[in-house]
Amino acid sequence: MTTLRTELIHRSNAYTPNTAGFEAIAGIGWHQPTQPDCRLSAARTVSVVIPAHQVGHSLSAVLDALAGQHHPHPIEVIVVDDASTDDTTTIAAAHPVVTRAVRLPRRHGAGTARTLGTHLATGETVLFLDGDIVLPPHVVTDVAARATDTAVLVGFRHNLPYSTHQDGRHLPGESPALAADHRVTWRPPVGVTLPYSGLILAESLDGRPLDHTRDLLDLGHGARYHDWDLPRMVVTAVLAVPRVAVLDVGGFEPSFDRLGWGMEDTYLGACLIAAGLLVIPLRQAVGYHLDPPDAAAQWHRKLAAWPATLAHYRALLDQPAPRGRTDQVRHTMTTLLDTCEDLR
Template sequence: MTRSLRDAIAQHDNDYRPHVERFECRTGLCWHDPTPPTLGRGSRLSIVIPVRDNAYCLPTVLDALNAARDYTPASTQLIVVDDASTDQTTAIIRDHPAVDIGIRLPRPVGGAAARNAGLLLAEAPTVLHMDGDMVLPAHALADVAIRGADDLVLVGFRHNVPYTPGPDGRPILPAGEPDLHADYRAHWTPPAGKPMFYSGQVYDQAFVANPLADTDDFVKLGHGRAYYDWDLPRMAVTALVATPRDALIDVGGFDPGFTEIGWGAEDTHMGAMLIAAGCKLAPLRQLRGHHIDPPDADEQWQHKLASAPPRLAHYRQLLTQPAPTGRRGEFTTRTRRLLAEGEALR
């Protein structure tokens, strides 16, 4: 009998520690240390960024990626997919030297389908998925490129900062490295008496939790286990996460059923599919970026909250279906059709 996606997840542990041991033995570098620029030669990495109306921050994001590409000797490819922007995003993609491939879609299709477009165009065995408002430190691409594997999902973290424009309109960022503990997966303070949106749990009193540390860096989340409101698929957040290209294409890429613009769950589902396919989720504590809030952050947050229940319901329904595999042909046909509608910007 074919196992459901939920049952398939329960069959797999998340003991990625052999990967860590081999890496540290091969390089002499700690798994969580920033990668020096002397390492990474021979590695290959594709970066995929879907964007929609990100002109307020995209030049800063691309400038940082340019610096990161200069830092690492790895071979990198940057793909930006414009999901029918109505501001200056399209022109920025067309003109910025960091972009290797730029595609503009003529109609909004949502983050899942836009990410699939970039995934199909990616050439490297490891693909870094990131949001168009994530500003990365120079070592970030090297961190991912040298640690990628065909059964490993590398999880990064985000430090949200409000959009504060400088005299030139560009966002002002905090000095230094982004703070790991600004991410909810590292430092979490759930409220008392309020149902959690993901699990529905209600806690009698507020408390402070550390999901990353308390799960031994996600190792204890294997076999479908949970830590309060958190489980392993939820740790795969496409603000900053790297996946093996072939494995993600084999399970069909991101589910385009998550079509609304805004908060997703397509990344949680992506994590679930890859876990069921035998991939491990390994955090990189040094892989973190400044995540710039949009100028209308309050309005967008309300939209995201309003769209969360139907998206989560769609995800729960997908968990009851057979674990996907062998979907490369379907993925390729569907995504090529979408790309045929697009305009090549670079």
């Protein structure tokens, strides 16, 4: 039996021909913000999929930012309300930028919400966007111009405490900072077991995962940068993927949602890498992450579940990589959709 872990060891992340080819055709750098008149702006249709649970503090700002995108072509925006009890439902139903909004009758988890959104999407590329991430106006065009059937495009986030943004208002005037993402600037604790790899660092480290791996090129073939590897770089806060590929690997594994927070995006990344996709960062695709009022309590609850989801991820690495699951996903999601409230 060939396992997912074994397949990852045999996969390179040599994406330089992809980025060089784009630069030659588009006439701009891979990491440059893309102007609406870029000749490749219509290269791919884009569906933005937003899983939304208790994001009333941020969803209006997130949707306003999508309405303000400079993209010259239609953008499909799908919001899947994961049984929220705040005003998430009302915002999703009323905002004019939303193409489709549905509400799950009970909490299923972000992974299932994203899979349902992917099932509903019609775009060639799905841009997964958390319901608390505010994007600069060029990002959808950045994605549409660069996306392909074989690329996973990774964006980044700059966290803003609730006291700073106040329900999505009063955002800083400058652009969000790439260095604010923990995949870019990383200073791990010393003498403590790192949760992902189990390493214990003997001295302080000024970690620069993105820089020191040459923008993830060196993370192919199962390589690590201390506590980081290529699947762990796949974070769905801002992530663009080919819709067909996501459906083929089964979408987001729902068992993670039942266990708690974390690792469902890492597992999806591992499955897509095993299927031959390349993981390519977009340094210019940085959004503001808007903390909720109770951010500390939420992180405490999430991190309490992480050991269980991490153990489950490791167990799944020793199983065969999922493939050919499109029909299964469609059947499951069609059945789930029948239970949903159609908001828009």
